[in-house]
Amino acid sequence: xxxxxxxxxxxxxxEKLRLEPLRRPVNFVGxxxxxxxxxxxxxGAALVVMDINTLEIVDEATAVTKSACxxxxxxxxxxxxxxxxxxxxxxxxxPEVWFxxxxxxxxxxxxxxxxxxxxxxxxATIGCAKSAFFRFEMPERSRGSFTIYRNRxxxxxxxxxxxxxxxxxxxxxxxxxxxxxxxLWLTLELAHFRLxxxxxxxxxxxxxxxxxx
Numbered sequence: 021x022x023x024x025x026x027x028x029x030x031x032x033x034x035e036k037l038r039l040e041p042l043r044r045p046v047n048f049v050g051x052x053x054x055x056x057x058x059x060x061x062x063x064g065a066a067l068v069v070m071d072i073n074t075l076e077i078v079d080e081a082t083a084v085t086k087s088a089c090x091x092x093x094x095x096x097x098x099x100x101x102x103x104x105x106x107x108x109x110x111x112x113x114x115p116e117v118w119f120x121x122x123x124x125x126x127x128x129x130x131x132x133x134x135x136x137x138x139x140x141x142x143x144a145t146i147g148c149a150k151s152a153f154f155r156f157e158m159p160e161r162s163r164g165s166f167t168i169y170r171n172r173x174x175x176x177x178x179x180x181x182x183x184x185x186x187x188x189x190x191x192x193x194x195x196x197x198x199x200x201x202x203x204l205w206l207t208l209e210l211a212h213f214r215l216x217x218x219x220x221x222x223x224x225x226x227x228x229x230x231x232x233x
Contacts, residue, residue, distance in 0.1 A: 021089050026098055030131035036139045037130060039194055042117055042202045047073060049210065050115035051218035052107070052137075053226040054100050056087070063087040064229035065103040069115045070218040072210060077221065081110035082229055093153075094128055097136035104137055117144040117198060117206065119219045124195035125177040126153050126169055138196025145195030146203050147178070148219055152191050156180045159189055164208055169193065179204050183211035190214065 049072050055064045062084055069079040083106035089099040100122070123132025124147030131139075134147030154172060159165035159182045169178040169191055178193030181204065192207045194200060210216035215223065 021092070021095070021098065023092070023095065026095050027129065030095075030097070030129040030136075033136065033139050034130045037125075037135060038197055039199055040197055041199045042144055042197075046116045046206070047071060048078065048113060048115035049117055049119065049206065049216075049218050050111070051119040051121075051216070051222040052104055053121040053219065053222040054103070055226040055229045057230045061087050062230070063099065063103050064226065065100070065107045066222050066225035066229060067104070067107045067111055068218055068222045068225065069111060069113050070221070072218075075217060079111050079113040080225065081107040082225065083107035083110070084229060096122060097131065097133045100133055101136050101140070104133075105141070108141065114143075117146060117202075118195075119146050119148050119206075119216055119222075120195065121148065121150075121219060121223065123147040123149050123153055123178075123191070124193040126171065126191060126193035127177075128153075128171070130177070132193070132195070134193070134195025142197075144197040146198055146206065147191075147193045147195050148207065148216060149191040149193075150188075150215075152180070156191070161186050166204065176200070179207075181207055181211075183207065183214055183216075187214050
């Protein structure tokens with residue numbers, strides 16, 4: 021993997037980012053998470069689409085492929101993006117917005133996985149990461165508390181959000197075609213546990229990919 025070319029590609033894609041309010045109403049929300057078979061060098065993606073009015077899964081898909089890139093922080097979009105799109109092509113009921121396990125703007129070049137997917141597919145995306153890319157201020161312990169998440173230049177790139185009382189926060193950032201307000205609203209609206217419910221279910225399905233015979 022040529023890091024200089026990858027970095028330049030991220031910079032060019034970042035020029036196409038758009039932040040805008042989600043179109044209302046929002047009825048269907050998708051999510052994607054990933055799994056790895058390190059022994060075989062394979063990567064899998066699990067995608068779900070949820071009707072947020074009934075909390076029912078209305079569509080889902082998985083895909084598995086050889087991992088084209090090694091694990092390099094800041095460049096995971098090139099590792100996880102291709103397998104996401106393999107599964108995405110199998111989704112019939114496309115949602116109004118996707119949650120991805122990873123970052124959006126909260127990235128050194130504003131091109132985390134959620135932004136990468138959003139710009140390439142021209143769909144609305146939100147990054148929801150379980151760990152921080154940048155330093156952050158811990159929110160209060162109560163559910164719904166949040167702090168502004170900032171990059172190294174002190175620019176706001178998302179939120180550190182407490183989705184459950186006394187549970188570790190998540191790091192939410194716009195990917196593409198969403199607003200900061202939408203990210204915070206949808207995360208708290210759908211987080212019955214630590215993760216937003218569509219992402220929690222995608223996470224569970226991703227863990228099963230390489231357990232299947």
